[in-house]
Amino acid sequence: MSAPMVTAENVHKSFGHVEVLKGIDLEVRTGQVFCVLGPSGSGKSTLLRCINHLERIDAGRLSVDGQLVGYRERSGKLYELNENEVADQRRDIGMVFQRFNLFAHMTALQNVMLAPMDVRRLPKAEVREHAMQLLGRVGLADQAQKYPSQLSGGQQQRVAIARALAMKPKLMLFDEPTSALDPELVGEVLDVMRDLAASGMTMIVVTHEIAFAREVGDHLVFMDSGVVVEQGAPRDVLSNPQHKRTQTFLSKVL
Amino acid sequence: MSGLPAPTDAKTPIRAIPVRHWGQQVSGVIVLAALVAFIYAVATNENLDWSIIAANLFGPTILSGLWVTISLTVLSLIIGAALGVTVAVMRLSPNRVLNSVAGGYIWAFRGTPVLVQLLLWFNLALFFPRLGLGEFSLDTNTVITAFVAALLGLGLNEGAYMAEIVRGGILSVDHGQSEAAMALGMRRRSTMFKIVLPQAMRVIIPPMGNELITMLKMTSLVTVIAAPDLLNRAQVISSRNFYIFELLIVASIWYLALTTISTLIQMRLEKRFARGVAGVAPRRRRILLNLKPGRVTSPVITPGDRPVVYAKGGAGS
Numbered sequence: 004m005s006a007p008m009v010t011a012e013n014v015h016k017s018f019g020h021v022e023v024l025k026g027i028d029l030e031v032r033t034g035q036v037f038c039v040l041g042p043s044g045s046g047k048s049t050l051l052r053c054i055n056h057l058e059r060i061d062a063g064r065l066s067v068d069g070q071l072v073g074y075r076e077r078s079g080k081l082y083e084l085n086e087n088e089v090a091d092q093r094r095d096i097g098m099v100f101q102r103f104n105l106f107a108h109m110t111a112l113q114n115v116m117l118a119p120m121d122v123r124r125l126p127k128a129e130v131r132e133h134a135m136q137l138l139g140r141v142g143l144a145d146q147a148q149k150y151p152s153q154l155s156g157g158q159q160q161r162v163a164i165a166r167a168l169a170m171k172p173k174l175m176l177f178d179e180p181t182s183a184l185d186p187e188l189v190g191e192v193l194d195v196m197r198d199l200a201a202s203g204m205t206m207i208v209v210t211h212e213i214a215f216a217r218e219v220g221d222h223l224v225f226m227d228s229g230v231v232v233e234q235g236a237p238r239d240v241l242s243n244p245q246h247k248r249t250q251t252f253l254s255k256v257l
Numbered sequence: 258m259s260g261l262p263a264p265t266d267a268k269t270p271i272r273a274i275p276v277r278h279w280g281q282q283v284s285g286v287i288v289l290a291a292l293v294a295f296i297y298a299v300a301t302n303e304n305l306d307w308s309i310i311a312a313n314l315f316g317p318t319i320l321s322g323l324w325v326t327i328s329l330t331v332l333s334l335i336i337g338a339a340l341g342v343t344v345a346v347m348r349l350s351p352n353r354v355l356n357s358v359a360g361g362y363i364w365a366f367r368g369t370p371v372l373v374q375l376l377l378w379f380n381l382a383l384f385f386p387r388l389g390l391g392e393f394s395l396d397t398n399t400v401i402t403a404f405v406a407a408l409l410g411l412g413l414n415e416g417a418y419m420a421e422i423v424r425g426g427i428l429s430v431d432h433g434q435s436e437a438a439m440a441l442g443m444r445r446r447s448t449m450f451k452i453v454l455p456q457a458m459r460v461i462i463p464p465m466g467n468e469l470i471t472m473l474k475m476t477s478l479v480t481v482i483a484a485p486d487l488l489n490r491a492q493v494i495s496s497r498n499f500y501i502f503e504l505l506i507v508a509s510i511w512y513l514a515l516t517t518i519s520t521l522i523q524m525r526l527e528k529r530f531a532r533g534v535a536g537v538a539p540r541r542r543r544i545l546l547n548l549k550p551g552r553v554t555s556p557v558i559t560p561g562d563r564p565v566v567y568a569k570g571g572a573g574s
Contacts, residue, residue: 087444094442104437108455118441
């Protein structure tokens with residue numbers, strides 16, 4: 004068994020009076036492709052956003068690579084990290100959004116180059132070379148000078164993946180990366196993710212792509228109403244769901 | 258030629274008698290007649306001495322006032338824009354002190370008439386006779402000249418309005434943009450200056466044209482503190498020769514000329530920024546280049562774009 008990359012213990016999160024996460028316990032191991040499945044509103048996106056502290060958890064413990072997310076523990080006391088320390092924690096965690104969120108005023112290449120230069124302060128020539136490599140890896144070397152609005156959804160999402168990879172993250176978070184795409188564009192994004200999984204990247208993937216979870220996933224979690232209903236090897240959970248809610252959900256999407 | 262026209266005839270232009278707009282034609286004649294009557298009345302009015310207007314329109318006193326008006330407008334706008342960006346960013350900061358200071362500034366400077374603010378600055382010596390500490394202090398009246406008071410009054414007032422324009426621009430940028438930057442580990446400052454503000458410019462720039470026009474006219478208020486602007490110079494001349502109406506017309510002609518040029522600038526800006534988000538960056542660069550003084554045309558012109566003159570209108574003298 005490899006070392007744990009993400010550990011969640013009894014994680015709670017509420018928005019106002021609505022409790023979105025009601026005590027989540029999880030362990031994501033290094034190199035694992037960890038898929039999260041569930042109906043909308045089940046809290047799966049919120050969980051993902053808590054992992055890089057885009058949302059703050061209300062109770063429980065959440066750590067990435069042995070470090071508490073958003074807090075520092077010293078002699079039994081928790082100290083909240085300041086804004087810049089939180090930013091520093093996020094450097095090593097890549098995130099891919101449902102709506103791509105590419106910087107609209109920058110070319111594909113500039114999108115990929117920005118963070119390594121701004122955050123890691125690496126020299127421009129080196130960053131550019133690495134960025135071109137990454138764009139090549141996602142099959143978009145010839146689109147480097149295009150603006151996001153000139154690219155298809157699938158191409159935009161592939162640039163977004165390259166942008167996240169440019170920071171050389173140890174963990175990648177995917178928040179429904181194919182949900183905003185036309186059906187014929189889903190495949191090209193999943194291909195890139197498959198390739199990334201094969202390279203040994205630790206990935207947490209919130210998705211509705213059952214086939215991807217079955218084929219690429221190492222572990223699958225089914226969430227509903229803020230709790231983990233069941234989890235296990237994707238093949239087992241998908242073909243032989245134990246819980247009633249999982250069965251109902253799968254019968255609707257399969 | 259028989260029966261229904263074949264579908265291939267669709268290219269033949271339709272020949273029909275157009276709708277007659279009788280109301281428009283009749284009212285047009287009435288308005289035109291009224292205009293002619295007005296021009297005749299003005300041109301033949303013995304109480305108006307046209308030679309005075311002609312003599313003063315390009316006279317050195319008026320031109321010096323024109324220069325003061327233009328420099329006051331441009332400098333106040335620059336102060337206003339710089340303050341506006343700073344205050345807008347402060348207003349949106351989670352830091353409660355910065356947030357409250359910005360809110361208080363906007364509240365005070367938007368909540369009092371600019372005329373009152375001008376008088377307050379001009380009379381600052383009544384409140385603080387000396388500025389500075391101990392030995393390093395100066396007589397307030399030597400520091401706050403009429404021009405400086407005018408600049409402070411107009412610039413600080415403009416800053417409050419500009420802050421709201423900039424804040425609106427910042428809020429118009431999709432939250433996903435700053436979230437993506439945060440997820441990459443970028444700090445708040447970088448995110449604001451490299452991601453959010455450049456995209457907010459699309460929304461911020463067009464109303465700035467409007468502010469330019471407003472500011473041009475607002476500078477005439479500085480007459481009350483005897484700053485030597487266009488209106489003030491016109492009044493100085495008329496206090497000597499008593500041709501009050503003629504000199505007000507001279508000032509009006511210049512204000513109209515300046516606002517016309519500003520309107521043209523504003524129309525260009527709005528046209529450019531009304532287009533889709535596509536290629537925002539090169540366009541932004543073009544506009545920034547065009548805003549440089551003396552810059553005549555844009556370096557990157559896509560087919561269909563016409564060269565635009567920006568800077569000459571606002572800064573010409």
